[in-house]
Amino acid sequence: MNELVFFINNVVVAGSVTGSIYAMGAIGVTLVFSIMRFAHFAHADMMTLGAFVVLLLSLAFPGAGSVVGLPTAIVMLPIAMVVTAAVAVGIDKAFYKPLRSHGVKPIVIVIGSLGVTLMLQGLLRLFAGTSPQNMYVAERKEIYRLELPFEAVTRPVIVTEPQVILFILVVAAVVGLHLFLNKTRTGKAMRAMSDNPDLARASGINTNHIVSVTWIIVGGLATMAGTLLSMDVTFKPDLSFFLLLPIFAAAIVGGVGHPYGAIAGGFVVGFAETLAVFNWAVLLRPFQERLPDWLELPNNLAFVGTEYKIVVPFFILVAILVWRPTGIFKGKVI
């Protein structure tokens, strides 16, 4: 039965964590895509930037967490979200808006976003160095060990504090976004603009305002995802490198321009990754005695080694582009 716990720890928990991060990233990508119609390559670096702002704030006020009884990074998260959102709006004004108003093809803005990616990476490495840093500046990362009430189980299910916070915040973010998009006037206008930009303009919707609101949401969500990922692992300036392909794959799997699809896509990609690198031999080994003699289980029965993890989102991406380019939820833009 310990094998089952191993499975829960390495697939169920790890997959939910990765899935939540990818889902939050993919929502951002898909929102930008549906409002501005381009693939925002700098999104993963915005996540890194958000985490870096949190790190800086935590270094500046290391004691803030113990006052409220939460990790300092979480206390600093709202401030960092505001800062990153402002940066996101500024980046749009400085780099994307001029291209948009020139009426260039979307692919040119994609290249522009690559330029922004490099600028953000350069700045982050210049100021943050290249070595990994712990987001827990003053306190220790709590680890919860849940013993299961079965006799055969001796190992606990392990969940860390940032993971629990991640799950809570993901649910909160999704519910919040849902309410915003469906209940508020601005949220509805955002959906309207994503549906039919010309008609939105003809209805008197201020599209510049909607674009700014989109960047605020995107910057905020990116900060949240980047921070929680860095808290769970460590902060690295090249964090974005491992995120870009999975979050794009997630957005496309879910159907580009479809926020709920992005959530589903995030979990699909996250679980696919963890299932693919999971060593299935662990689960099969208890049944070794019952298997015929000629069938000897190899030590490693993972689909891909961890070093090839990046193949998984790519494979999903290609598969979805071949069979169903609109994604599982029928996205708008292909």
Next chain:
Amino acid sequence: MPLLEARDVHGGYGGMNILNGVDMSIEADEIGVIVGPNGAGKSTMLKAIFGLLQVNQGEIRLRGEPITNLAPNKLVHMGMGFVPQENNIFPSLSVEENLEMGAYIRPSGVSRMLEQIYEFFPPLLDKRRQPAGELSGGQRQMVAMGRALMVEPSVLLLDEPTAGLSPLFMNEIFERVKKINAAGVGILMVEQHAKQALAIAHKGFVLAAGYNRFTDTGEALLNDPEVAKSFLGG
């Protein structure tokens, strides 16, 4: 003073004039219908009024105020509604949200206006929670018109509201147009179904090659043998 007046309008896309001097004018309680062959500049004229393309010469006035080349959102504020021929709804938004978007610039009286729109278009009431993209063609057209009516415009521009609809729906749409007009909204619409449209029109404008060939009351145009021969298919 006429509600909407256009005098000697020239305009088109990218320096090429499609309109070569169009005149039209409707009063506050009238239905004006623009008919004519393909390429005559009917839809172009509507877009020129709504500021969607450049007017190079001539003047357009709304209640006496010059509105030539004003931006669409300004015109919406001044009480003009426009229903494009295609892509005139937000397909993934519900019917009610579509209507709310029509009142985006004036969110105060939404619930009152919604009631009124459902009165104009009773079929929409049952479907108000349904995504507009799932409706039938006629109902979509109702959503589109309802959206434009949400700001209580004094004049409504309709670009071929019955395009692609079956005759049954076409008549229904024309009935609604009459009803809206009776509620005090001036209407200027472009129509392919010239006979049926002229039958409900107070004024008719027959365009050809970018200028007025005939301008008269709807009834007079219907009975004019020359108009009938060249433009109404005998």
Next chain:
Amino acid sequence: MTTSKTTDRTAPRRLPLRELILFGALFVAILGVYAVMGPAYSTRMLVEAACYAIIALGLTIQWGYAGQFNAGVMGFVALGGFCAMFFGIPVNEAFWDSQLPGELGRVLLYLVGAVLLVWGATKLDRLGVPKRLRTIIAVVLAVVLYLVVISLLREVTGEIRSQAGFIGGLGLPSWIGWIAGGALAGFIGYYIGHICLGLRSDYLAIATLGIAEIIKAFLKNSDWLTRGTATVSPLPWPTPGPSDLGFVLARAVYLSLTAVVIAGIFFLLHRAYHAPWGRMIRAIRDNEVSSAAMGKDINKRRLEIFVFGCILMGIGGAALTNFNSIFDPQGYLPLNHTFLVLVMVILGGPGNNLGTIFGAVLVYIIWIMSEPLALFLMNIAVYIGEGWFGWEPPSNISSRALQARVFVIGLLISLVLRYAPRGLMPEKVPHHH
């Protein structure tokens, strides 16, 4: 078509003043580098710039001719580099004398067999198997067979690594590796293009970005094939090496070889650009809808362009890696091998071959020279900071200074896109009146 030809011919040839001035300035800059850094260093720089020019020509036909954005140049460059290594380096006797080649062959045969079996399973519906059942059978079969083959492969490659190190090369002349590099890059490009070219252009960018990372991950982790992080060197040159001729002369000979390659590509591209094929490509780029309406097979043309561009990137990558004489999978950086090339193309003038070569040499000089310059500036900053404000700089200051170059490349992309989207030498679109 006939009228356009006559206008081409009778149009008075303007003196290409802009080109002359720009190339003159570039020449002066090169002379300056020679004067400061010495001939050995400067010739090496020129050879590398020439290799980048081949790669950039590949990107300019994809982006400039056809508007396809390939964000994974690095992957195709790495494939070229791998081929240059694999074909060029000597045969590894330790591997070929053992029983390992046979075992590896057996596993590869299993792989072929497994592929055929799965392919057969997808055709089961022809035999009356319900479609859903067929899909399930095919997927289960694929998963099981994949696991079997991958376990066997892991075993064999592990053996190769422990007994022979790696499988070594083929010991063929290097230029065969260059051609093979182009072919392999074109082959991969064909499949990527086949999947993505019918969709929005953004998807191509994402997919190429992905494939580049996968190629790199594969080359880095397949120790049995590439020695992975242990790197392979030296790679024999197709021209006489430095031990025969001395550094400067050997590099100069290599430079002339790359110059011949560039001249050949340039000639072919020039011909193609002005041929009906080139006109069709540009027509597709500028107005997809009307070209489609004229009955042109857009996707096939686009695929040709994309594959051709990838081939050039493969050849350029082979030439570059071969020159550096070391195959290090970790040395393939998206920054150098994708974004630098992108800057070369958009700064030089997308769609203008001459402009692309100009851009390649100019940007590469700036890139190379920016390293000492960045360190110099950083040292001044540190000096001022320490002397005036008592600031204590972080210890890894020099590695951080180099990161500033990443920022500069990004800024350069953004500025060029905004202020000179057609580059320093814009594509001259022939007007047909």
